[in-house]
Amino acid sequence: MNKFYHMPTKIIMGDNCIAGSSGLLAAMGAKALIVTGRHSARINGSLEDVTAVLTSNNQQYVIFDKVMANPTVECAYEGAAFARENSVDFVIAIGGGSPMDAAKAIALLAKQDIKEEVLFSGSYAQEVLPMAFIPTTAGTGSEVTQYSILTNHKAQTKTSIASPVLFPKLAFLDARYMAALSPSTTVNTAIDALSHSVEGMLSVRAGTISDSLAMESIRLISSCFGAMQANSLEHNMREKLLYASTLGGMVIANTGTTAVHSMGYSLTYYRDVDHGRANGLLLAAFLAFVEKSLPERVKTILDCMGLKQVEEFSALLDGLLGEKETISAQEIDSYSARAINTKNISNCIAVPGQEDLVKIFRDSFRM
Amino acid sequence: MNKFYHMPTKIIMGDNCIAGSSGLLAAMGAKALIVTGRHSARINGSLEDVTAVLTSNNQQYVIFDKVMANPTVECAYEGAAFARENSVDFVIAIGGGSPMDAAKAIALLAKQDIKEEVLFSGSYAQEVLPMAFIPTTAGTGSEVTQYSILTNHKAQTKTSIASPVLFPKLAFLDARYMAALSPSTTVNTAIDALSHSVEGMLSVRAGTISDSLAMESIRLISSCFGAMQANSLEHNMREKLLYASTLGGMVIANTGTTAVHSMGYSLTYYRDVDHGRANGLLLAAFLAFVEKSLPERVKTILDCMGLKQVEEFSALLDGLLGEKETISAQEIDSYSARAINTKNISNCIAVPGQEDLVKIFRDSFRM
Structure with a gap:
């Protein structure tokens, strides 16, 4: 290809x-x-x-x-x-x-x-x-x-x-x-950027150039996780997050996004969940889904963050995103049915079925 | 800036x-x-x-x-x-x-x-x-x-x-x-690409985007050093070298090159040394020069190659480039005098004087 x-x-x-x-x-x-x-x-x-x-x-x-x-x-x-x-x-x-x-x-x-x-x-x-x-x-x-x-x-x-x-x-x-951005906007937007770079690496359109940009973007954002959590971002960290988000944009300009974005759109449209937060809520469970068939690729992504396990990444996002929304089984079924018909699904290097989307939603909301 | x-x-x-x-x-x-x-x-x-x-x-x-x-x-x-x-x-x-x-x-x-x-x-x-x-x-x-x-x-x-x-x-x-390229053309061109990415990281115009491309380019090329030395490059390695050279091009499109290129042009013009080889002959000694004032930056570059010391890099290039040309003290003085007046000199994060260029030439040719 x-x-x-x-x-x-x-x-x-x-x-x-x-x-x-x-x-x-x-x-x-x-x-x-x-x-x-x-x-x-x-x-x-x-x-x-x-x-x-x-x-x-x-x-x-x-x-x-x-x-x-x-x-x-x-x-x-x-x-x-x-x-x-x-x-x-x-x-x-x-x-x-x-x-x-x-x-x-x-x-x-x-x-x-x-x-x-x-x-x-x-x-x-x-x-x-x-x-x-x-x-x-x-x-x-x-x-x-x-x-x-x-x-x-x-x-x-x-x-x-x-x-x-x-x-x-x-x-x-x-x-x-960005100096005066609220902690929640800072976290939500940084997680949006992270999601772009991670999803870009999980796209069938990923290539050497997009990967090089994505990996640096992931490294930069994860180097700011601690300061984001502590709400102590200095100017140089704001700059890292900004450049990382631009790198993430360069990535998705070439790879598109994956199931995470198509699932997240329903959380935003129907439940008014912030876009970046919606991606962040779903990202770790999607990574776990991909890991089942493509563990090396997921390892490369985790390496960029200095992590060994998807569970560590999940716990890290939980800490940044705080208490999660509650969502009903009916909503999950409805959102999964919508997402499965989007172009983003076939863009994934590991293509989920509708039941996989339901499981990713359920895992994301600990149901 | x-x-x-x-x-x-x-x-x-x-x-x-x-x-x-x-x-x-x-x-x-x-x-x-x-x-x-x-x-x-x-x-x-x-x-x-x-x-x-x-x-x-x-x-x-x-x-x-x-x-x-x-x-x-x-x-x-x-x-x-x-x-x-x-x-x-x-x-x-x-x-x-x-x-x-x-x-x-x-x-x-x-x-x-x-x-x-x-x-x-x-x-x-x-x-x-x-x-x-x-x-x-x-x-x-x-x-x-x-x-x-x-x-x-x-x-x-x-x-x-x-x-x-x-x-x-x-x-x-x-x-x-590139499948049938000769070993010497393969090495010389790969070293040219490596030089672009390394020099791009040593340019005052280096930024987050060019660095992300340069670092991946250096990683890709150094992953092929062994196969280049053994003249056993498979198609996937040819592809790595090609993409790495394009990444290096994207780097210098934004950073320009440094003293290495301006010094190397004389070797090519007066002594007919291949362009990539000329860069390769000079690169390690220039890195050693920069290391004196900016050791962290040089460490970042060496890290991408899995190396600890500039000397290791120098030995590695020696192995790839083989026996070196002989060059006279008079030639060195003349080439250094030419190079010091080029724009590339002020483009270096550590700006060499003319005596530094002479020393880089002498170190490069073990004089």
């Missing part, structure tokens, strides 16, 4: 990197649409840094700050209409996965009149507003992927638009914006 | 990957210029694979097979004239570093009338013929870099053109083409 690697986004890393490479933003166009959420970009300094650079570059901007957590298809269409009304030349996304994923759909829909019925088909022309992304959490990796994950009420789940046209042109990684 | 990462080439990996992704070549245009050397592409099967796919895609092609080892500026201009005469739409390079580096300059000069006086300035428009690269040695990594290294008789050295427009669109990695 041939393997592929592609990730064309230019990444700029380090404190004050937006101001330090202001010419890169200047080259993007005369007028920007800034896509963000209601609050965080105003609090963590990222919005101010961006607008200061735009102003000093003599670039205009408008702000679309209506992106909610787990953004909807409707939100993307609203943002695209706003972009067209304001005749913007490019899009700047600031925030966690929600503003970044919404911004990709907005950049696409602002240039192309794509009806909702075919939005998730992935077959569009090349036209898209160029994008610069500024993550303010260290989890999603959306700044280096071609995916826009939107909540799709018609399908009653999260659905992804995937197209090479959605790779941002630029990603600015400045860990100062 | 902010760090950057960018490598937009799409990579396709695995046996028969050109035929397996023939649609990617089909999308490049109606008529190809194939740039290669006189012989090897005809012997190792790569040229036949490419022309079969082009024929089945109904694409036309012409072949420019005049690229010599260490291609000259004149060769690039000749190839560009041939490309224009034949009105080609895109360039396919097949070969080691020489055809690939020449092909980049040809693709650029075919679209833009750049005079030789400004060819090495790096400031050109975006226009370039799109490129698909097929390495047939596992060393240079040119398939994923923005560099074209040409022998420049006016400057009496090898000089690089560096521009983001020179990144190939596609790189096809098929290790079957």
Whole structure:
């Protein structure tokens, strides 16, 4: 089976990197649409840094700050209409996965009149507003992927638009914006990133390049487990988590995700469990499932964390995630039935059946 | 200091990957210029694979097979004239570093009338013929870099053109083409790749992403040292070396090279020492120089090879490279004086003075 690697986004890393490479933003166009959420970009300094650079570059901007957590298809269409009304030349996304994923759909829909019925088909022309992304959490990796994950009420789940046209042109990684993240957001997003790198290594599309990125990502995140647990992350650890999440994004841009993500989407859609947390709740049990047929691969992953057994990994995640939600047998059956029909299942190096998914859910929730 | 990462080439990996992704070549245009050397592409099967796919895609092609080892500026201009005469739409390079580096300059000069006086300035428009690269040695990594290294008789050295427009669109990695490489070519090219990854970790531009790629590259190459020494490389090891060389290319695309390359260019230009061998002759002594001020960094590199001491690394390279050339004190002084004025020197995390370069040369040749 041939393997592929592609990730064309230019990444700029380090404190004050937006101001330090202001010419890169200047080259993007005369007028920007800034896509963000209601609050965080105003609090963590990222919005101010961006607008200061735009102003000093003599670039205009408008702000679309209506992106909610787990953004909807409707939100993307609203943002695209706003972009067209304001005749913007490019899009700047600031925030966690929600503003970044919404911004990709907005950049696409602002240039192309794509009806909702075919939005998730992935077959569009090349036209898209160029994008610069500024993550303010260290989890999603959306700044280096071609995916826009939107909540799709018609399908009653999260659905992804995937197209090479959605790779941002630029990603600015400045860990100062994560300094005041809450412990729970820090943990949930770090576990999301970890899940990307682990799942990337459990994908049939994993190759040497994605593995090298995934292994370093796993090493970096696990080196921060102790400080995450103690809520004592210094700036250099925030930076490790941020770079690890970008590495994880580069991984899934090439491998896709696995059963963990498709199972987790139901926890998020129906039970409002945070996306990263949902992955973290399921990850160890999925690893145990894969270990039965592919123990060497799982050993490689555990080695990166300095662990010997999946049980140790499970206990470690339990400590980070705290008390678990309760979930009924009926919910498990329903979520497993949904997940088994997703593309993510055949993407696993060890393909689970529906009864395996039920067992992974049950093991995850200690039922 | 902010760090950057960018490598937009799409990579396709695995046996028969050109035929397996023939649609990617089909999308490049109606008529190809194939740039290669006189012989090897005809012997190792790569040229036949490419022309079969082009024929089945109904694409036309012409072949420019005049690229010599260490291609000259004149060769690039000749190839560009041939490309224009034949009105080609895109360039396919097949070969080691020489055809690939020449092909980049040809693709650029075919679209833009750049005079030789400004060819090495790096400031050109975006226009370039799109490129698909097929390495047939596992060393240079040119398939994923923005560099074209040409022998420049006016400057009496090898000089690089560096521009983001020179990144190939596609790189096809098929290790079957390396099956019959001679032991010396195998060693020299593998050491070139190793040098890229090691030097990338010793560059001031090294960052988390380039490090993750470099470390895996070093691990992969060192896992093949024994088989290289015994001349018993199986297909899976050829594949490891090929992927490691591409990882090394991704590294130097972002870090550049260091003193080792600038010193080695004189050995190649004046003494006709193979490029990879030249790097290998100098690498351990440079590592010893860096170790004096930055022992932790050197330890990280040695760890990837399972080694404890620079001396072990030096002995290992001695075993692979065999008897060394003799070189005079006068040559060393002259080459050191040339190297100290190159950009590569300030790119080192431990910056050598001219007397350090003399000592590295002397240590390398046991003088």
